[in-house]
Amino acid sequence: MKVITTHINPDFDGFASCIGIKKLYPDFEIVVSGVPLQNLKEYLRIYEDNFLYITSEQLKKINEKIEELIIVDTPGLERIGDEIKQKLSKKAKITVIDHHPDIRDEVIEEYTFNKIIRQTGAATTIVVKMLKERGIKLTKEEATLLGIAIYEDTGSFLFSSTTLEDFEAIHYIYSQGLSLETISEYIRFDLTIDQKTLLHNLLQNSKTYNIENHNVTIAHDETEKFIGSLSAVVSKYWYAQEPETLIVVVRMGKKIFIVGRTKSQDVDIRGLMAEFGGGGHRQAASASVSMASVEEVIYKILNTIPKYISSGLKAKDIMSSPVRTALASETIEQVNRIMEVTGHSGIPVVEENKLVGIVTKKTVEKAINHGLGKRPIKSIMSSKLITAKTETPVNTLKKLMIENDVGRIPILDENNILVGIVTRSDIIRATHSQTIIREAETNPSFVNIKDLMNKRLPRRLVNLLRLLGAYGNELKMSVYVVGGFVRDLLLDIENYDVDIVVEGNGIEFAKYIGQQFDAIVVPYEKFYTASVIFRDGFKIDVATARTEYYEKPAELPQVDISTIKKDLYRRDFTINAMAIKLNPSEYGMLYDFFNCQKDLEQGIIRILHNLSFIEDPTRMIRGVRFEMRYNFKMEEHTLEVLKQNLEGGYLERVTGARIRQEIEKILEEDNPMKAIRRMTNLNMIKHIFPKTYYTQTMDEKLARLFKFLPKIKERYQSVSDFYAISTILLEYYDKQTLETVRARYGYPKKFIESIKFTENIMLPLKEMIELRLNFSDIYKVLGKANPYVYLHLSAYLTDEGQSYLLQYIDTISSTKLQTVTGKYLMGKYSLKSGPQINEILEKLFAMKLDNPNIDEEKVVSEIIEMYNSKLEKETENQPERE
Structure with a gap:
């Protein structure tokens, strides 16, 4: 086993250094010992899903010795977890990366030590330099984490230990997309006596107002002398009270200073400060005014701020819907199976159509380990419910998660009916992306195209599709033809690869078809699919309408029976997410839930949801193939998501076989060079x-x-x-x-x-x-x-x-020796089988390449005569032995 670790109870510098080193050595595991410091702990409550690590408790369960260990932000073994020390193998290779002076010069004979010690403000700075030298790209979340570490350990570059390398490191990760707004939420620093007094007064003189469903806190104070670094005081208030929006108004002498901050994407602090002649960023800005009182300024703020608050994203905009739920009466084992199939780590529990609790995967696994699998799920569910309404702002949801340490919040409508759920991942995506792709934003379209089918499809195929619909009626199943067949039918491109989806049991339907046509049926039980091969070799694929749930990015999906709308929603791009119903009563009805026809008409490749490339990264390659095949273009947001996930290393998580399969499909296209050039422009080749x-x-x-x-x-x-x-x-x-x-x-x-x-x-x-x-x-x-x-x-x-x-x-290819063979040489010239015969035949073959009409027997005799002559000369030149 190979491990990266830092000191017990890590701070940002230790943890961020581990994450950076993991980018350099992906085959190492990060192990965290003890409890992270409070601000790091708060950070991980929201962003933990972006960073892979295991705890020392989990390490205990791994029955392997540690052969290689990288220690960061501490100069040796003294401060790392005991569990790691116990698992170190003899002669383990240990590398230390630290910015503290190595005053002890620790050497343990049984281990091989390599120490990288540099006098920088943060250990993370050393790691960033290594990343920069190797040209390693960072995600926005990774860059921000590394930035927090450097800002914190250098005191925002004010500590005397700060070096030029620290500034260079920040410059590099700033280019990788670090978020200063996020950094400002988590860094810590000390205040002077005057600043502490000012902070105390602000805390005493504060009031929170509810304005347009947003909590706005206004704090004020007055002093006759100037106190520097008001922004540092505001930051301390920000950390201590965690208000949604904070506006501080302070009179110092004859001048009034205003500083504002907000966590909400809906509040425009920069616009508000512009009213007072100031400026800054949307979420952090300041201003100063003269010849006014504190009361006048506060009055103007309260009257002006409503026009700088927008409705913004609400729970209804980012929630997942419909919600997978468990009945209170279902057993723990049954719920565990639902979680395994769907990949969910938490499921709401309902009873008599009412939300009564929520249960997590960890709780379910513990119960099963204790032999409680047959008990009802309500016996272990948590009845302490943190819920929100569809109109709840995203920032309020974020605050609820942090305050209550929960990873998901059920969303209720105005009648208190469960209509959705919001997870940490939803919050992060909403925070960092203003564009959310939601099926609710589309206008479903249903139009009958049977005349188009009759016009563009062969009569035999039309008859088969009608029969499939009739068989669906006999089995009481809805039957659809889906995907590329529908896409190419609308584009008037010949494509007779028929993919059928049924709302019911796909394998049962396929077997019924096989009986009717005396065809071969090949079922795939795990995926609820089957292939039907007719006597003339024509084949159709039959699937159960399903939702595919990906347990981990890039893995093959688990499958759960669902409806046609959900089945289409799981597909790669909108142009492939249409279905035509084949049952007699609705034969030829085109089902378009996601504005697919519009994208097809405009030549746009668009994903259906933001996690599309994470669930199946090979879709990135497939998107390029569709672009080039149809001369389409990826929609702007789809392209942005592709680039983010590409740089996030998701393509590297896919098996080589699946990537190779997608590239082979590209190479079958009419002009594969176009696709290769497009992949190069997207920096995709480098990731393959x-x-x-x-x-x-x-x-x-x-x-x-x-x-x-x-x-x-x-x-x-x-x-x-x-x-x-x-x-x-x-x-x-x-x-x-x-x-x-x-x-x-x-x-x-x-x-x-x-x-x-x-x-x-x-x-x-x-x-x-x-x-x-x-x-x-x-x-x-x-x-x-x-x-x-x-x-x-x-x-x-x-x-x-x-x-x-x-x-x-x-x-x-056409040249062959006709008469001279190895057997011929052994018989005529008494040569023994071996390298000499092969050498002679090769020489003769080479000569025949230039002159196919040579007399083989005559030429070979000349070759052998030359060999014998050469051998005689070599013998004559050898010195006589005494």
Whole structure:
């Protein structure tokens, strides 16, 4: 096991350093010992899902020794958790990364120590420098966490320990998207005596007003002398009281200073301060006025602020709906199964249509471990319900989660009926994105297109679809044809790959079809799907209308029976999320819940929800394929989400087999170079092949390779396009990375060896072909190679060079020794089987490449005579032995 850790009871600097090092060494596990300090603990209540780590308690359950350990923000083993020390193997390799002076010079003989100690304001600064040197990209959340650590440990760059490297580190992570607003919520610092007095007075002279459903706190004070760093005092108030919106009004001498802050996306503090001649940011701004009283300023604030409060996002805008619930009477085992299928870590409990409690996965697992699985879920549910209304602002939801330490809040309508649920993830997405894709924002459309089907589809297929609808009626199931078939029908593109979805049991429906047509049925029980293969080879796929729940990003989904609307909502893009009903009463009815036709008409690729690329990162590649195939464009928000998730490393979490499958589909398109260039522009190639630097030269090589590829396919069977482009994309990889890529994407070892072989002979071979040297000379270097060596070589050749290479390939393939064989040589010249015979045959074959009409027996006799002559000379030159 490989572990990253920091001191017990970590602060921001220790924890952030661990997260940064994990970016450099993804195969290490972060272990946190003890309880995080209060401000870090508060931070993790909201942002914990963005950072993967295990606790020392969880470490105890892992039966492995620690072979490598990286310790950050502490100079040795003394302050790390005992559980980690106990699991250290003998001769463990230990690396220490710290910014504190190493005054003890700790050395323990049984361990190998490597210490990286630099005098910086924060350990995180050292880690950021390492990330920068390696060109590692950060997500916004990661950059902000690292920023908080540096700001806190340098006292916002005011501590004497602050160095130039600390400023450079902040500069780098600022470019990666750190949020200063979030940083300002969590950093801590001390105040002077005057500042503490001012803070005390502000706390005494404060009042909270409810304005447009937002809580606005106004605090005021007056002093005859000037007190510096009013913003620091305001920050202390902010941390201590955690108001939603805070406005501080302080008279110092003859001048009044106003400072405002808000957590709400709906309150425009900058606009408010502009009324007083000030400025700043939307959520933090200030102003100053002269010749006015504190009372006058407060009066103007109360009368002016309503116009700077917008309605903003409410619970109804970000909640998940409908809600997966459990009945109070269901057993703990049944609820555990629901959680396993859906991937939910918490489920509301209802009884007689009323919300009565909520239960978490941890509680359910504990109950099952204690043998309580047969008991009703209501026996372990929490009746302490924190709920909110559909109109509750997002910031209020956030505050409720923090104050009550809950990860999800059920949402009730005006009749107190459960209509949705909001999780931590929903809050984070709403906080960092102003655009929320919700199916509620669309206008469902239902139009009958049976005439279009009759016009554009073959009669045989129309008859089959009508029959499938009739069979659905017989089984009391609604039957739909969905996905790409519908998309291409509307685009008037031939596509007879029929995907059927039924509201019912898909496998049962498929078996019924099989009986009617005497067809073969291949069921896939785990996914509630089946394939029906007709006698003439025509195939249709049948699925149960379902919602796919992804337990972890990039994993294959668990499946739960659902409705057609939910089934369509799980799909990749709107253009693929339409269905046509086939039952007789509604035959030909097009179901469009998400404005799909509009996107199809406008040539837009749009995801259906913000987690689409996280649930299945291969959709990023698929989106490019659809863009290029139809000459469409990704919608702006979809493109933004794609880039965020790409930089978040989600594509790396997918198995190599699935990525390879998507690339192979791209290579089947009419013009794959367009897609490869688009993937390059999106920086996607870098996330698929980590050391591939796509340049104009590489682009030209691939273009030449694609031109040569059809000619190779005419001469060889089963040539893989994926292997073909890999000869260029994997050029000049070091052995270690090449082996990693080989294992990830399943390349044969011989293929990788052929790439390295071609690299070594490329330059001389290119020159030989350009000079049109004899085939016999080329054969001595190249031999009879596999098709991928020829393809690799073609990428370096002009049209004339490729033409000459084809002549060589054809000559190699057609040339055969007719009379001279190994058996012939052994019989006529009494040669023994071995390397000499192979050498003679190779020499004769090479000569025949240049002159196919040579007399083989005559030429071979000359070759053997030359060999014998050479042997005699070597014997004569040997010194005599005494």
